[in-house]
Amino acid sequence: SQQGEEDPQALSIQEGENATMNCSYKTSINNLQWYRQNSGRGLVHLILIRSNEREKHSGRLRVTLDTSKKSSSLLITASRAADTASYFCATEGSWGKLQFGAGTQVVVTP
């Protein structure tokens, strides 16, 4: 079973717009990570937020974490065509290792 569930499953926006995707999880965590996967490629780590943090920024990325609601959000500001990819949240699951959700497919059109 998946620990993290992303929402929406797919997102289509135009360049310059912001993209927001959410992740909900079921059990308490030490940290939550977001990854990006370009088509046909491996996953690339974007950002890690620890359970004692509420918000974190990295360039055009902003991640929030609400442990009371067991949810996280990833915001990509001023999106570019190169941001077209699938985005995954990951938390430690019942196996004690990183578990990934099914991902959000983001398409940014010029």
Place this chain on the structure above:
Amino acid sequence: NAGVTQTPKFRVLKTGQSMTLLCAQDMNHEYMYWYRQDPGMGLRLIHYSVGEGTTAKGEVPDGYNVSRLKKQNFLLGLESAAPSQTSVYFCASSYSLPGQMYAGELFFGEGSRLTVL
């Protein structure tokens, strides 16, 4: 610095054949993982290793075996391939376990696409 390298990138097998996927990392990471990715299901952990000579089962270990004879290499074997094992396989490594408070990121290879006919 190559990071995590997987071979082969593509392979087609017939049901019942065997094969081995090789993963190599040059970052001196203790921890290595094999995941499979199927449409709509995200990544699922097959097996992992917390150090040279050690392996452990993940979420979906049946039908697979692994070995970690050298710290930099993690092999995934299919003894008798089945169509249900058609998938994209990803190897990853990390310097700490993800569940720890001060865990770090996973570094992924580019994937190995396996088709079992």
